[in-house]
Amino acid sequence: MRGLVLFVLLALMGVGVGLMLIRPQPLSESDIAGITGDAKRGQAIFTAAGCASCHYRPGATDDEKLVLAGGQRFASDFGTFIAPNISPDPVHGIGNWTLAEFGSAVMRGVSPDGSHYYPAFPYTAYALMEVQDMADIHAYILTLPASDTPSAAHEITFPFNNRLAAGAWKFLFFDPQFATPESDDPQVTRGRYLSEALAHCGECHTPRGALGNLDMTRWLAGAPNPTGSGNIPPLTPGQLEWSAEDIAFYLETGFTPSYDSAGGHMAAVVENFSKLPPEDRAAVAAYLKALPGG
Ligand code: HEC
Numbered sequence: 001m002r003g004l005v006l007f008v009l010l011a012l013m014g015v016g017v018g019l020m021l022i023r024p025q026p027l028s029e030s031d032i033a034g035i036t037g038d039a040k041r042g043q044a045i046f047t048a049a050g051c052a053s054c055h056y057r058p059g060a061t062d063d064e065k066l067v068l069a070g071g072q073r074f075a076s077d078f079g080t081f082i083a084p085n086i087s088p089d090p091v092h093g094i095g096n097w098t099l100a101e102f103g104s105a106v107m108r109g110v111s112p113d114g115s116h117y118y119p120a121f122p123y124t125a126y127a128l129m130e131v132q133d134m135a136d137i138h139a140y141i142l143t144l145p146a147s148d149t150p151s152a153a154h155e156i157t158f159p160f161n162n163r164l165a166a167g168a169w170k171f172l173f174f175d176p177q178f179a180t181p182e183s184d185d186p187q188v189t190r191g192r193y194l195s196e197a198l199a200h201c202g203e204c205h206t207p208r209g210a211l212g213n214l215d216m217t218r219w220l221a222g223a224p225n226p227t228g229s230g231n232i233p234p235l236t237p238g239q240l241e242w243s244a245e246d247i248a249f250y251l252e253t254g255f256t257p258s259y260d261s262a263g264g265h266m267a268a269v270v271e272n273f274s275k276l277p278p279e280d281r282a283a284v285a286a287y288l289k290a291l292p293g294g
């Protein structure tokens with residue numbers, strides 16, 4: 001009997017230690033102290049980060065893409081995730097969220113009620129963002145139209161439907177660090193920020209391990225296409241044999257040097273980058289050219 005009690009106590013302690021290891025770690029008030037978002041500045045950061053590409057409603061065109069009603073489906077090995085409404089609607093969107101709540105979602109993967117988000121929401125990249133840039137995105141989103149479309153529940157199966165599974169995943173793999181070392185060249189450093197913290201190129205172009213974690217030892221080395229057809233091409237020098245000008249031109253127009261046009265999920269990335277200043281496209285190109293490999 002005493003053995004059983006001891007066993008139950010130890011098991012509870014195990015669960016307790018486990019829960020402590022995976023406890024949500026939101027942004028703190030001191031992280032955002034003195035920060036005020038600038039909506040005008042936020043537009044370009046929001047565009048580079050590709051927030052609308054996932055959060056506009058399926059089938060939206062042109063300006064409708066700025067209505068962040070949610071509803072797009074993202075299939076994975078763990079089930080289908082459905083992007084939520086992040087428009088400024090106070091009930092169905094984020095209109096009533098504080099800056100700390102918004103920042104905790106985007107940069108820590110923690111919801112206002114303290115549960116974990118799944119990494120289908122690429123906060124693993126956004127964690128590298130400057131807090132000011134996050135605040136500017138927040139201010140910009142608040143200027144966009146509200147939508148009262150309710151967010152849909154994800155279609156994921158046991159045990160992944162429990163958000164503690166996302167917490168365990170974060171404990172194992174969420175380690176916000178740039179994948180490449182800081183460069184002496186400010187253009188490459190800017191390209192690294194755009195590519196790794198905002199545009200999350202690695203989410204598609206880096207291969208994954210068994211639990212959906214990015215294989216950081218093969219950064220941007222190309223990956224099987226999650227849609228099941230073909231491969232997402234490698235971007236490392238020696239694999240991608242394009243000049244910096246070719247890369248910048250592709251990000252602006254979608255045309256490859258052989259005049260194929262960007263398809264699949266890359267089309268959305270090009271749509272976003274075509275709206276950014278030429279210096280940003282040149283910076284991403286310089287970053288890719290400076291990657292190790294070749
Ligand atoms: C690759 C697709 C994708 C991109 C890009 C993306 N999101 Fe999301 N986002 C999601 C998914 C999927 C969820 C749901 C995650 C969950 O429920 O665990 C989500 C959840 C959220 C939430 C929480 C909403 C809620 O109701 O709890 C916020 C806020 C959010 N995203 C903001 C952003 C912002 C801001 C950006 C750009 C900086 C962005 N997202 C980019 C897919 C994306």
Ligand code: HEC
Nearest residue numbers: 195199200201204232233256261262263264265266269284
């Ligand atoms: C949402 C997934 C996704 C993201 C994010 C993404 N890409 Fe891509 N990328 C693709 C796919 C898919 C293709 C293949 C396009 C095609 O088949 O036309 C591609 C193709 C490319 C190509 C053409 C390579 C070739 O050999 O044809 C380049 C260059 C490229 N991406 C650069 C980038 C950069 C730089 C970023 C980040 C700024 C990025 N991609 C972000 C999915 C993505």
